[in-house]
Amino acid sequence: MNYLNASCVISHQRIRKDEIMILENNEGDLPAFLGAVYAHFDFQYPKFYKMDTLSKLGWLAAELLLQDGFPKSQYAPENIGVILSNANASLDTDLKYWETVKTMPSPALFVYTLPNIVAGEIAIRHQFKGENAFFISPTFDAGTLHWYTNDLLDNGRLAACICGWVEELDNRGVAALFLVEKERRGAGIPFNEAAIQRIFAGDNE
Amino acid sequence: MPEVYIVSDNIVSPLGSGTAENFGQLTAGVSGIRRQVAPEFSDKPFYASLMNGTFTARLYTKFEQLLLMSISGALQNSRIDPGDPRTILIISTTKGNIQMLETQAYSPELKERISLMTSARMVGEHLGFVQTPIVVSNACISGLLAIITGTRLLQSGKYTHAVIAGADIVSKFILSGFQSFLAVSSEPCRPFDLNRDGISLGEGAGTMVLSTAREYPGRIRVLGGATGNDANHISGPSRTGKELSAVVDRAIGESGLDKTDIDFISAHGTATPYNDEMEARAIAHSGLLGVPVHSLKGYYGHTFGAAGIIESIVAVESLRRDCLIPSKGFVELGVSQPIHIIDHVSRTPLHNCLKTASGFGGCNAAVVFGKTFAP
Numbered sequence: 059m060n061y062l063n064a065s066c067v068i069s070h071q072r073i074r075k076d077e078i079m080i081l082e083n084n085e086g087d088l089p090a091f092l093g094a095v096y097a098h099f100d101f102q103y104p105k106f107y108k109m110d111t112l113s114k115l116g117w118l119a120a121e122l123l124l125q126d127g128f129p130k131s132q133y134a135p136e137n138i139g140v141i142l143s144n145a146n147a148s149l150d151t152d153l154k155y156w157e158t159v160k161t162m163p164s165p166a167l168f169v170y171t172l173p174n175i176v177a178g179e180i181a182i183r184h185q186f187k188g189e190n191a192f193f194i195s196p197t198f199d200a201g202t203l204h205w206y207t208n209d210l211l212d213n214g215r216l217a218a219c220i221c222g223w224v225e226e227l228d229n230r231g232v233a234a235l236f237l238v239e240k241e242r243r244g245a246g247i248p249f250n251e252a253a254i255q256r257i258f259a260g261d262n263e
Numbered sequence: 264m265p266e267v268y269i270v271s272d273n274i275v276s277p278l279g280s281g282t283a284e285n286f287g288q289l290t291a292g293v294s295g296i297r298r299q300v301a302p303e304f305s306d307k308p309f310y311a312s313l314m315n316g317t318f319t320a321r322l323y324t325k326f327e328q329l330l331l332m333s334i335s336g337a338l339q340n341s342r343i344d345p346g347d348p349r350t351i352l353i354i355s356t357t358k359g360n361i362q363m364l365e366t367q368a369y370s371p372e373l374k375e376r377i378s379l380m381t382s383a384r385m386v387g388e389h390l391g392f393v394q395t396p397i398v399v400s401n402a403c404i405s406g407l408l409a410i411i412t413g414t415r416l417l418q419s420g421k422y423t424h425a426v427i428a429g430a431d432i433v434s435k436f437i438l439s440g441f442q443s444f445l446a447v448s449s450e451p452c453r454p455f456d457l458n459r460d461g462i463s464l465g466e467g468a469g470t471m472v473l474s475t476a477r478e479y480p481g482r483i484r485v486l487g488g489a490t491g492n493d494a495n496h497i498s499g500p501s502r503t504g505k506e507l508s509a510v511v512d513r514a515i516g517e518s519g520l521d522k523t524d525i526d527f528i529s530a531h532g533t534a535t536p537y538n539d540e541m542e543a544r545a546i547a548h549s550g551l552l553g554v555p556v557h558s559l560k561g562y563y564g565h566t567f568g569a570a571g572i573i574e575s576i577v578a579v580e581s582l583r584r585d586c587l588i589p590s591k592g593f594v595e596l597g598v599s600q601p602i603h604i605i606d607h608v609s610r611t612p613l614h615n616c617l618k619t620a621s622g623f624g625g626c627n628a629a630v631v632f633g634k635t636f637a638p
Contacts, residue, residue: 136491136509146378147400152436156364159439168440169498169623172357174401178624181492187506189490190626191408194379194398202397209415215489215513227374 060211063246064237065257066123068095068115070230075122076245077257088231092118108166109179110151111231116142116176116224117183119233123220124184127244128237137217139189140177141207144225145196147173176224188216198223198234200255207238208249223258234258264418268479269471269632270343272576273336275329276467276563277312281336285573286580289588290608294562296451296463304435305442310451311433312465312564323385324360329430330386333468338390341472343424345392351422352396354383355409355429356568359400362434392426403531403622404490405429406571407630410471411488417475424476430468431567438464444498446535452565454532454558454590455539455604457597462533465564469572471579483579486615486631487517493625500537500621504544507627511549511619514629518615525554525631526613527587527605529578531620532558533565534592538621543598551617557605561591571620571628578616579632585613 067074071091073081083094092114096106101121106114124130130138151170158164169175174192181187189210193202203221210216222235234257238249247253273281277295278288295312299305318325334352343350359379367373375381383396399409406429413425431437441447441462448461473485491510493501501507515522528551530542539558546552559574566573581588589605596604615633 135494136513140492145380146374149374149377152361152364153369155440156436159435163439163443165440165443168443171436171440172400172402172623174622174624174626175497178492178497178626181494181625182497185494187492187494187509190401190404190492190624191399191412191490192401194383194400196378196380205419205421206412206415209419 060208060238060240060249061242061246062236062249062253063239063243064123066119067234067257068119069232073122077260088226088229103183110170112148112151112224112226113170113176113179115226115231115233117179119235120180120220123235123237130184133217135185135187137188138186139210139216139219140180140186141191141203141219141221142177143193143195143199143203143223144173145194146225146227147194150227180220198258200251200258204251204254211238211240265475267414267417267473267475267485268482269485269579270474270479270482271337271341271472272579273333273470274467274573274576275333275336276573277314278562282576282580286577289562289577290586292591294451294591295465296564304433304438309438309447310463312463313433314466326360326430326432327382327386329432329468330354330428331389333430333470334386334390334426334428337426337470337472343426343472343474345390345426347424348393349423350392351394351416351425352387352392353409353413353425353427354396354398355405355572356400356431357402357405358431358437361436365435402624402626403567403570404620404626404628405568407488407618407620407628408490409572410485410575410630411490411628413473414485414488417473423474425473426470427473427572428468428470429569429572431569432466433464448534451592452534452560453592454534454560455596455598456593457595459534459536459539459597461535463560463564465566467563467566467569467573469569469576471572471576483582483632483634486520486633487514488630489513489517490626490628493627495625497625498623500541504541504548507542507545507619507621508548510627511545511617511629514631515617518631518633520615520631520633522550524615525551525617527555527616529574529616529618530556530558532560532590534560540598542619543600543602546602547600552601553603555587555603555605557588557590575618575630575632578618582613582616582632582634586610
């Protein structure tokens with residue numbers, strides 16, 4: 059048995075941490091909202107400003123997910139993994155990069171034309187060096203995410219894992235990240251498909 | 264856990280159709296990389312390994328046709344039934360149909376058509392798969408990650424057979440991006456060479472069919488696999504190679520083999536200065552300096568989401584034929600560690616090999632393939 063020790067869902071310009079609303083801000087478009095979240099929580103990470111929208115969304119969700127007591131120092135960096143998924147890969151940034159090709163192709167945008175870059179940004183920020191995977195599914199696939207993450211923990215490949223969904227396109231974004239560990243902490247609940255489906259759906263009806 | 268056998272495979276590339284034809288070209292030293300004059304991709308000539316012929320089918324794009332050709336080629340040589348609910352299709356790609364952005368305005372229809380899952384479903388349905396495909400898109404480790412995912416799915420008992428297919432095609436989108444990074448070689452790429460100056464792009468598809476069914480004992484197996492992250496930089500590799508080394512050590516550990524059991528390494532070897540140096544350091548750090556190494560990028564170019572699968576198939580064919588393939592484009596060692604680059608075709612008994620890959624986002628992957636496992 060593995061445990062879901064924290065969750066963070068950013069969607070429709072609301073943020074829920076462990077299923078409790080912690081911020082609501084209906085002003086501005088998605089990039090403006092993400093900038094406001096960064097400012098609201100007084101994060102200090104200048105690289106944030108270089109990121110594309112998908113990475114900003116995932117980075118913020120990971121930052122909030124891991125606040126309050128994630129015992130990172132208990133784990134070797136190689137034992138913490140990042141397993142993510144979404145529907146439209148990096149299409150928003152692909153479109154923005156392609157606009158630059160018409161004049162001067164932007165290497166700074168091109169590097170973000172892969173969906174797993176957000177996992178890399180989270181890994182860099184928190185020094186997570188364990189297993190990585192990025193899956194594409196048309197909608198949130200709780201079954202595959204749950205199975206894959208459980209398999210990594212059950213077979214000793216990881217001791218802790220961030221798993222979830224990070225999607226943004228057409229000025230709409232949803233990040234739903236889950237912190238799964240072998241040990242239960244605080245208000246942790248058993249990690250199962252129904253739990254992550256419920257938390258994801260709770261804010262995406 | 265059940266043993267995972269490689270029961271069939273196929274490569275569709277500029278070097279030919281089918282694993283045997285491709286392997287014949289590699290042993291003959293033939294490369295698919297040519298000087299290309301293609302204004303639709305680039306104002307100036309560039310070196311790349313491109314598919315010959317035109318892809319005119321209206322329903323399926325070139326990317327999807329490559330997948331269809333490779334998967335049906337692999338299935339023809341096996342008794343695996345795509346209609347069996349115990350069979351899962353896993354698709355690996357980095358950019359899929361991204362070239363559609365170049366000629367079509369963004370719309371809800373384009374968003375649906377360009378999505379990787381749309382291609383995977385169309386390919387799966389055409390070939391009669393009943394399970395919804397799994398799509399992996401994790402930069403240049405996608406192919407190895409797909410093999411690792413398939414292996415874990417089979418070991419867990421969720422499925423009995425896994426058809427793992429990867430493809431990517433060259434587009435102006437991708438070429439312009441690597442040109443903007445000044446990462447495209449001015450000649451056919453030269454992995455690990457002193458004068459290497461970047462990648463050559465390539466296109467193609469590969470399919471590897473895995474099974475835990477009892478009728479395949481004696482086939483070459485997937486013995487272990489692992490992935491990880493440098494946690495260092497999104498577009499530059501680790502300076503030390505320690506993170507790739509840790510992934511290699513985990514994959515070999517999972518295989519149950521000793522490092523001395525590894526007969527050769529099929530490296531990622533993109534021929535960028537930093538990647539190849541990082542890999543050499545990782546090989547040294549893992550204590551594998553004496554093991555023969557090649558990169559196949561000098562033959563195929565970098566085929567991105569297909570690379571891990573095509574290069575794994577060649578590695579497995581090397582094991583079957585006891586034949587080492589040289590690293591094309593290599594003349595003089597250009598990395599800090601004295602790695603042993605394979606420089607000629609040689610026939611020698613081979614039992615186990617290591618395949619590695621690394622990509623943007625700091626990701627690394629390694630898989631061990633082998634003939635036997637005696638604990």
